[in-house]
Amino acid sequence: MSPSTDAPAGWVNPLRDPRDRRLPRIAGSAGLVIFGVTGDLSKKKLIPAVYDLANRGLLPPGFALVGFGRRRWTHAEFAAFARESAREGCRTPFRDDVWERLAEGLRFVTGSFDDDAGFDALAAQLTALETERGTGGNYAFYLSIPPDDFPTVCRHLERTGCARATDLSWRRVVIEKPFGHDLASARELNEVVAAVFPEDSVFRIDHYLGKETVQNILALRFANQLFEPVWNGNHVDHVQITMAEDIGLGGRAGYYDGIGAARDVIQNHLIQLMALVAMEEPTDFSASALRAEKIKVLESTSLALPIAETTARGQYAGGWQGSEQVVGLKEEEGYDPASTTETFAALTLEVHNRRWAGVPFYLRTGKRLGRRVTEIAVVFRRAPHLPFDATMTEELGKNALVIRVQPDEGVTLRFGSKVPGTAMEVRDVNMDFAYGEAFTESSPEAYERLILDVLLGEPSLFPVSREVELSWELLDPVLEQWAVSGPPEQYQSGTWGPRGADEMLARSGRTWRRP
Numbered sequence: 001m002s003p004s005t006d007a008p009a010g011w012v013n014p015l016r017d018p019r020d021r022r023l024p025r026i027a028g029s030a031g032l033v034i035f036g037v038t039g040d041l042s043k044k045k046l047i048p049a050v051y052d053l054a055n056r057g058l059l060p061p062g063f064a065l066v067g068f069g070r071r072r073w074t075h076a077e078f079a080a081f082a083r084e085s086a087r088e089g090c091r092t093p094f095r096d097d098v099w100e101r102l103a104e105g106l107r108f109v110t111g112s113f114d115d116d117a118g119f120d121a122l123a124a125q126l127t128a129l130e131t132e133r134g135t136g137g138n139y140a141f142y143l144s145i146p147p148d149d150f151p152t153v154c155r156h157l158e159r160t161g162c163a164r165a166t167d168l169s170w171r172r173v174v175i176e177k178p179f180g181h182d183l184a185s186a187r188e189l190n191e192v193v194a195a196v197f198p199e200d201s202v203f204r205i206d207h208y209l210g211k212e213t214v215q216n217i218l219a220l221r222f223a224n225q226l227f228e229p230v231w232n233g234n235h236v237d238h239v240q241i242t243m244a245e246d247i248g249l250g251g252r253a254g255y256y257d258g259i260g261a262a263r264d265v266i267q268n269h270l271i272q273l274m275a276l277v278a279m280e281e282p283t284d285f286s287a288s289a290l291r292a293e294k295i296k297v298l299e300s301t302s303l304a305l306p307i308a309e310t311t312a313r314g315q316y317a318g319g320w321q322g323s324e325q326v327v328g329l330k331e332e333e334g335y336d337p338a339s340t341t342e343t344f345a346a347l348t349l350e351v352h353n354r355r356w357a358g359v360p361f362y363l364r365t366g367k368r369l370g371r372r373v374t375e376i377a378v379v380f381r382r383a384p385h386l387p388f389d390a391t392m393t394e395e396l397g398k399n400a401l402v403i404r405v406q407p408d409e410g411v412t413l414r415f416g417s418k419v420p421g422t423a424m425e426v427r428d429v430n431m432d433f434a435y436g437e438a439f440t441e442s443s444p445e446a447y448e449r450l451i452l453d454v455l456l457g458e459p460s461l462f463p464v465s466r467e468v469e470l471s472w473e474l475l476d477p478v479l480e481q482w483a484v485s486g487p488p489e490q491y492q493s494g495t496w497g498p499r500g501a502d503e504m505l506a507r508s509g510r511t512w513r514r515p
C-alpha cells in the first residue's frame with residue numbers, strides 16, 4: 001500500500017521529509033586545515049574526532065585534512081603521525097580500511113606563521129585539492145594555536161585569498177580558547193578575526209557545549225513539564241556548578257602558568273553552563289534564538305560582592321591522589337617556584353531578573369581535587385513546614401536535581417524518604433537516570449559533534465563574540481582583585497580545595513556538595 005494514497009491527511013513520510021532531524025547529518029564536500037596540528041589538542045582530540053566522523057560515515061568521500069606546521073614532513077610522514085593519533089585517541093573501533101580511505105585526503109604543508117612562502121604553498125595546496133579530492137573549495141581553518149598568533153595567521157589567510165568565500169564555496173575559521181586574557185584583549189582578538197572573516201564564518205569552540213549531557217540541559221528543561229515550574233527562586237535555594245579534575249598540570253606550564261583556573265575554564269565552560277541553566281526558553285532551537293537568550297541572561301548577571309567574601313582561590317600543594325604521591329604546582333616541571341597561578345577558583349554570580357532574584361549561582365573548578373566530576377546541582381529550598389519532630393528529619397538535606405555532566409553521565413534527583421522500620425525517620429535518597437543504562441548508543445565526543453557542525457555550517461553550539469565579552473566582564477574584577485591580594489591559599493592534592501572555598505559558602509549557611 002502506498003502511503004501517498006492510504007496515509008492519514010497531513011502524514012509525511014519521515015524517510016522523505018527533509019525536516020526529519022533523525023536522518024544522519026553528513027557533511028558536504030569540504031576540507032579541514034589544522035594550525036597547531038602537532039599540538040596536544042590536535043593529537044588527542046581533533047585527529048581522533050575526524051577519524052571517528054569518517055568511521056561513522058559522516059564525512060564526504062573526498063574529504064581532505066591538511067596539517068600546517070614547521071616540521072619538514074612529507075604527506076606520508078604526516079599521515080603516519082595522524083594514524084598514530086587516531087589509533088590512540090579514537091572512540092569508535094580503529095579500522096584500517098576506514099583509515100586508508102581517509103588517508104588519501106591527508107596533506108601536510110610546511111611553514112611557520114610568519115612565513116609568506118608557507119601560506120602561498122597552503123593556498124596552492126587548497127586549490128589543488130579542489131580537483132584532487134573534490135572539496136568544492138570549501139575549507140575550515142582550525143586555529144589550535146596561541147591567540148598571540150591569530151593576527152598573523154588571519155592576515156596571511158586574507159593575503160593569500162584563503163579566507164575568501166565565493167558564491168559557490170564557503171570559508172570558515174574555528175578558534176580555540178583562550179579568547180583573550182581579559183575583556184580588552186578579547187575585544188582586540190574579536191576585531192582581528194572580524195577584519196578577515198565575517199561573524200557568521202567564525203566558530204568559537206567551547207567544547208563543553210558539544211557534550212551530550214550539556215545539550216541535555218535544554219531537553220530536560222524545555223521538553224518536560226516537571227521541572228520548569230519549580231525552576232526559579234520561589235523553589236530554588238541556590239545552584240552549584242562544579243568542574244573538578246583529579247589531574248595536575250605537569251607538562252602544561254607553557255599554557256597554564258599565568259592563566260589559571262578562572263581564565264582556563266570559568267570564563268568559558270562554567271559560565272556557558274550557568275547561562276544554559278538560567279536562561280529563558282528560546283523561541284526555537286535556531287542559533288540566533290539560543291544565543292539571544294544566553295546573551296540576555298548574561299546581561300542580567302553580575303558578580304556577588306564583596307569579591308573577597310564571595311570568591312575563593314587556591315593552588316595545589318603535594319599530597320596523595322588515591323595511591324599515588326603527587327607534587328604541588330610549584331614543583332611541577334616548567335613552573336616558576338614563585339608562581340601565584342591559581343589551580344582552584346570559585347565565585348558567586350547573581351542573576352537580576354524575576355526568575356532568579358536572590359538565588360546565588362556558585363561556580364567552582366579545580367585541579368588535583370578528590371575526583372574527576374562535572375555536575376550542575378540545582379538545590380531546592382526546604383519544605384516550608386515539616387510535620388515531623390526534629391529528630392525524625394535530622395538526616396534530611398535539601399532536595400536537589402543534579403545534572404551529571406561527566407564522567408558518570410545522567411541525572412539524579414535527591415529527595416527525602418522514610419527509612420524502613422517502625423519509627424518515622426526521613427533520610428535523603430537518590431533516584432538516578434544513567435545514560436549508559438537508558439541508551440544503547442554511546443555519546444559522541446564533543447569534538448566530533450563540533451567539527452561536524454563546523455563543516456555543516458551549524459552555529460548553534462558556538463558562542464558569539466558578545467557572549468565571550470560578557471563573560472570577561474564578569475571575571476575581570478575578580479582577576480584584578482586577586483592580582484593584588486597576595487598568593488593563593490595552598491590546598492592538599494586529593495582534597496576538595498582550599499579552606500577559603502568552604503568559608504565562602506559558610507557565610508550564607510551553605511556547604512558545597514561532595515560529589
Ligand code: BG6
Nearest residue numbers: 177207208245264265269374406
Ligand atoms: C580544557 C581546559 O578546556 O578543558 C583543561 O583547558 C581541562 O584545563 C579540560 O583539563 C577539561 O575537559 P574535559 O572535557 O576533560 O572536562
